[in-house]
Amino acid sequence: MSTVTAADIEVGTQLPPLVVRFTRADLVRYAGASTDFNPIHYSERFAAQVGLPGVVAHGMLTMASGLRVVTDWVGDPAKVRSYFARFTKPVVVPDDDRGAEVTFTGTVVAKAGTVVTIGIEAVADEVKVLGAARAEVDLGE
Amino acid sequence: MAISEEHVGRSYPPTAPYVVSAAKIAEFAAAIGDDNPAYAGSEPVAPPTFVAVISSTAWQAMFDDPELGLALRRIVHGDQRFEYRRALRAGDAVTAQLRIDKVRTRGTADIISSSVEVRTLDQELVCTASATFFHSHEAAA
Numbered sequence: 001m002s003t004v005t006a007a008d009i010e011v012g013t014q015l016p017p018l019v020v021r022f023t024r025a026d027l028v029r030y031a032g033a034s035t036d037f038n039p040i041h042y043s044e045r046f047a048a049q050v051g052l053p054g055v056v057a058h059g060m061l062t063m064a065s066g067l068r069v070v071t072d073w074v075g076d077p078a079k080v081r082s083y084f085a086r087f088t089k090p091v092v093v094p095d096d097d098r099g100a101e102v103t104f105t106g107t108v109v110a111k112a113g114t115v116v117t118i119g120i121e122a123v124a125d126e127v128k129v130l131g132a133a134r135a136e137v138d139l140g141e
Numbered sequence: 142m143a144i145s146e147e148h149v150g151r152s153y154p155p156t157a158p159y160v161v162s163a164a165k166i167a168e169f170a171a172a173i174g175d176d177n178p179a180y181a182g183s184e185p186v187a188p189p190t191f192v193a194v195i196s197s198t199a200w201q202a203m204f205d206d207p208e209l210g211l212a213l214r215r216i217v218h219g220d221q222r223f224e225y226r227r228a229l230r231a232g233d234a235v236t237a238q239l240r241i242d243k244v245r246t247r248g249t250a251d252i253i254s255s256s257v258e259v260r261t262l263d264q265e266l267v268c269t270a271s272a273t274f275f276h277s278h279e280a281a282a
Contacts, residue, residue: 080189
């Protein structure tokens with residue numbers, strides 16, 4: 001387990017980045033686990049009908065992956081106090097073995113006592129797919 | 142009928158109790174590719190975004206409300222916020238209750254702000270999950 005404490009970090013501290021790859025199989029698995037069975041996450045035909053360029057990842061899957069940058073760093077996920085993200089661009093997941101790659105980075109943007117705010121960026125195909133993503137963690141004593 | 146500002150403040154009955162299980166936590170953690178040890182063992186906590194599994198069941202009451210005239214295929218999840226009092230744990234029995242906080246119309250879309258309180262059966266607030274939805278008046282071409 002990580003032992004990050006508030007004393008060790010300052011505004012501007014970079015968290016280790018995380019690269020995640022989503023394939024169609026991952027979307028099926030997340031649909032089942034989350035019970036979000038919106039067909040835009042598995043049906044090319046339905047995605048086209050609603051004007052999407054292809055089958056897209058669940059925004060919540062992208063959001064969940066982004067928080068791993070924070071929880072991998074602090075160790076204990078119970079330290080997370082809040083998490084926000086805007087779903088700015090869909091992550092299109094092609095029907096092949098490579099899928100779509102998303103790179104997540106985190107930077108400490110504020111610190112108040114033991115509570116640290118981390119700004120998270122998520123980039124796929126050089127496009128930001130989450131907007132204004134922020135997580136607050138209470139690192140404790 | 143169509144959703145409008147007059148629906149601000151409307152809330153729906155809490156969902157049926159949901160019992161968080163170690164098996165579902167393991168399934169969800171695997172689906173987001175997260176091997177954090179806190180999600181395993183005999184007393185696991187749930188990944189922070191697991192709350193979406195429960196809060197999304199509370200969305201359904203709003204989506205199904207005939208007085209709002211919402212069409213699921215024209216709804217886009219715009220952003221998501223979670224405010225945690227504590228982590229969900231295996232064994233927790235919780236309900237989720239949705240409230241419509243704000244409704245705005247911009248051009249041909251309604252912007253709906255909602256919040257879902259996730260509480261134990263003893264009324265302990267565990268998490269508030271707030272979401273913004275965009276509801277377009279016309280079906281996408």
